[in-house]
Every structure is written in structure tokens, then in C-alpha cells.
Amino acid sequence: MLKKTWMIFGASLLALTSAGVTAQSVHAAAEAGSTGPGDAQYNLSANTSVTSTGNYFSTTGGPASGISSAEFTIQGGQLRLIAVPDFNFSTVSIDKVVQGGTQSLLNNSVTTSGVTSKNTNAFDGNAGGLVQINDFRGVTSGWTLSLKTGGDFTTTTDGSDTITKASLAISAPTATKPTSQANIALAGSDITATGASIATAGDDQGKGQFSWTMGSPESATVNFGGENVTLKNNAVYQTPLTWTLTAAAS
Structure with missing residues (x-):
């Protein structure tokens, strides 16, 4: 009877082995000093600072305790001009122009219909007074922001x-x-159609938002040089403003 039992057990073990199931779990640690399984799920490597000569970590x-690695690769971003404002200088007396x-500036809300600039050849200004630059390129040589007017202030009012x-x-x-970044001021005077630089970031400056x-x-102020012109009451004058962001040469 005992012999028969051992024969049945041996046959069962042979069948399990043939089916790919062994007595030792696939992911079990190797015997001391021998080679570990080393597959994709269990890849302990020998002769590291923590494993000594075996392909296992013994308790x-x-x-x-095992040590693995976590990794990512940085992708540089872009230099972007995000926002530029409109300027409303309120009501100006005729004698001040002449x-x-x-x-001085009143606010950042300008007329959008029946005018020569807004929604005609200038579209991007915001009413919140916001100027924003984002630079997420990483190590950079900086950037320059410049501003120019359209030259003349014009109106759609006949006879003005x-x-x-x-x-x-x-x-x-x-x-x-x-x-972590040094302050950069916006500043410029006598800005006309010729344009002027109003902010500059040097090497590795102006990074982030x-x-x-x-x-x-x-x-902001609008400065009148004085001129002999005919101006009509309630005429709305505008000029487009062009804000240009330029990456410095690397």
C-alpha cells in the first residue's frame, strides 16, 4: 500500500513538472550563492553593494532591502508672451494736445466699436492691465520685451x-x-512708432512666470508735444500698441 502511494505521488509531481509548475515558486529567492531567476518581475542582480555575491536579498x-532606480527626462518648454494690456487715458483737454x-492712465478698458484700432488692427489687449511672460526653456540667454505705438493717434470722427x-x-x-529670480522692471519713455526696449532679462534671468x-x-502716461490741429469734442482717438518678445541670442 505504501509503495502504491509513493508511485501515485511521484506520478503527480511528474505531471506538475511537465505542466511548467515546479516545487519552488518562480519568484522565490535562489539558494545561497546560486543564480537567481533574473526575469522581468524578479531581477535581483549579483555583486552589487547590497547583494554581495548572491542574486537574492536574504532576511x-x-x-x-533592495535598491532600484526611478527616472525621467526633462523636456524644455518655450518662451511665451501670454498677456498685454490696453491703455485708456480718459478725457484729454484740447489745450493739452495743442x-x-x-x-495719466485711467484704466485698461477701451472703446471697441467705431474706433480706428481696437477690434480693427489691434486685438490682443486685456482689460486687467496684465503683462505676462513665461520662460520655461531651462538654461537660457534671456529675452527682451519691446513696445511701439502705431505712430499717429487717429479717430473716425469727421473733421477732427x-x-x-x-x-x-x-x-x-x-x-x-x-x-529664486531677480526682479525685472518694465520701464520706457518717449515710446513712438520707432519702438523701445522696456524690459531685458540677462543670462539665466527672467526664468519661469x-x-x-x-x-x-x-x-503709463501719454505725452503731447503740442501741435496746431483741429479737434472735435468727444472724438475718440486710438493707436495700436505692438509688444514684441524676443529671445536673446545664445
């Missing part, structure tokens, strides 16, 4: 002359920026 004398003078002697000045001394809010009277 003899304490917990077993004799010369300065008018074009204003040719007007320029802008802007000032936003403090940027909202990453704490930089923004400025230009909604206070100190943020």
Missing part, C-alpha cells in the same frame, strides 16, 4: 485731425516672479 539576521502736456506728436511712457517697477500689473495712474 537572515534582519529585513531584506499746447503740450501729460495725461490726426494727432502726430504724442508718445507714451510706462513704468511697472516690480514683477510678480519666482522667488513673470507678470506686471499696469492699471494705476503711475503705470
